[in-house]
Amino acid sequence: MIRRLAPLLLPALALAACSTPSGPSSTPAVPSEKPANMREAGLERVIGKTAAQLTALFGPADLDGHEGQARKLQFVGPVCVLDTYLYPSKTGAEPVVTYIDARLPSGDDIDRASCIAALSRRAAAP
Template identity: 40%
Template sequence: MRRIVPVLTLFLAACASETPAPVVTPAAVPAKGSHGHGRLIGLSISDLGEVFGSPAFQVREGPGLKLQYRGGGCVLDAYLYPPEKGQGVERVTHIDARLASGADTDAVACEAAIEAGR
């Protein structure tokens, strides 16, 4: 019995050990003009114009600006906001893509479809 207690104690200690927290590394910001999800992030209004032409719809929402592009059966919304310091050009901080039916779709595929139809 005396031998079981130390072995049991070690076994329980091993089971109760904490697992280290996973290391989280920030995602790399894609370079302007690179291909892949989020390539529009950081672009200005004039940059978007070079990529897609004129927006089909534009609306100011508080401090931000929403530009909407349509083509290839999808709709892409780009949300632009001024820098946090308040000075400088508005830049894309978020994008949403959906099919004409309203169902979510891949943003990269939608970007390509709109560019191809231009």
């Protein structure tokens, strides 16, 4: 029975071996260019900025987390929550924001530029 199934199984096993990754990469991929959806008007106040520049704009982060080379800073205001993701552009470089996400406190989506503007006003308030 196995002899009859072998011709059918060998091509399947060979195909499976081709699709198996060879192993984890030794260095994580670092985004080198802004994704297309990060080129919207109003996002330039945050995209490409360092953690210090974000703190100057919004005040201290409400959450500061690290995972590998990535850093996530979260800023929370009464209007929205802004998540900023910072990556070094090259090994040893200071991380800068390459991606942002925004949501209402309820979890629903909000326009990212509107959230940036609202949080900027929060930091400017006495």
